[in-house]
Amino acid sequence: MSAPDMQMTTTLAPKADVKGLDFYYGDYRALNSISMPVYERQVTALIGPSGCGKSTFLRCFNRLHDLYPGNRYAGEIVLHPDNTNLLSAEVDPIEVRMRIGMVFQKPNPFPKSIFENVAYGLRVRGETSRRRIEEKVEQALADAALIGEVRNRMHEPAYNLSGGQQQRLCIARALATDPELLLFDEPTSALDPIATASIEELIHDLKERVTILIVTHNMQQAARVSDFTAYMYLGEMIEFGVTDELFIKPAKKQTEDYITGRFG
């Protein structure tokens, strides 16, 4: 792994530090000794060919792999400022998911109203005050740049929204519980260019308050939205660097071959 531009990183604090992370699907080792910082209030993009482990890596952050037996982590993902090792068996994955939100490739609203989709996480958290829930829902929808489009249809089914609106609703749902880190797994691959642009714009605005880690197959998207980029291949972190440099002058030939389409 090559070190990113020191000038840029000395002023940044890591929100999370990945240290020697291995991940196994049963006997198969899908991630191999990954170490990298995830800088606070920055966007970090994970790129690499299909099967390289970037989604596997992303899902380690909110312990999604715990849902299936036989999966195993080694190493640490330390979340700051309390230095919690997210992978520790003593840490409750539900607590982890309260702090770390996730948005998936295809919008996956619940079969509920627009309002209830966003309120869901708050209710799970035990929030009972209707006034506080309404305030939070409105704020999350505003933060997801959706409020103007749904203000008068809060109680309509979420499925009535367009694909791009549904994805922003999912982002609002994730934001409602005030996550510290937001994970995006190819959030625009099912959207048209206009909806994609609005999600990218939203990511740009959101990084003022939340740290973002995004998996994308679209390298131009990585170049547009991220501050840092990590290139992964066969479960290994090949290069991690400042996005502006990595797409013009990558340090590793493997990275250059991939981003220029010479891969394979």
Place this chain on the structure above:
Amino acid sequence: MTEHASKQYDVDLDSIRSRVLQMGGLVESQIRRALEALASGERALIDDVIAGDQRVNAMEVALDGDCSQVIVKRQPAANDLRMIFAITKTVTDLERMGDEAQKIARMAKSIHERGGLHAAPLVEVRHASEHALSVLRRTLDAFARLDTVTAEEVIRDDARIDAEFRAILRQLITYMMEDPRTISTALDIVWIAKAIERIGDHAKNMAEYVIYIVKGTDVRHTGKPVGNFNET
């Protein structure tokens, strides 16, 4: 270099690169023929060089269009991006060298319509022009082979052309002081010497782009390039 997964991408890039070299060859020929026309005064050759600049201009426009197409279709990154970026700048420098060749031909026309060179001091101009042509040829070789060592030599050599230009100026001032009737011809030769000096500058720019393509380092306006370059 490893091939792209898209063969058509390789074909497009190879085509652009080879046409940059063709354009370079055309510009080199324009400069050489302009200097021949200066020495011989052959009217047909002068007119041919002046008209030939249109071909250089057309190649610039076509190559810029092709580079735009690659950007739109392929969104080049890393070394491909540096290559396309450098090519769009290289063709601008080549087009301006073409303008300088045309300028030399126009000055040659003016000088010969006025009655020829007489005893004008042209030996140094010839030296400087051979030097500028050599620099251009080596720059094109460096571009073709992505050879940063030659590119660095070219950058170093540009200082010699600048020094030759200053020597020509001093000599022409003496020439004009000795016989004021030569002032018109001498001024035309100053323009020719300046054109040659500019050709060296453009070649130097192109050599800097070669270093950028290969190393990703922008050595413009830094005083010296990277690598094993020792400033003299």
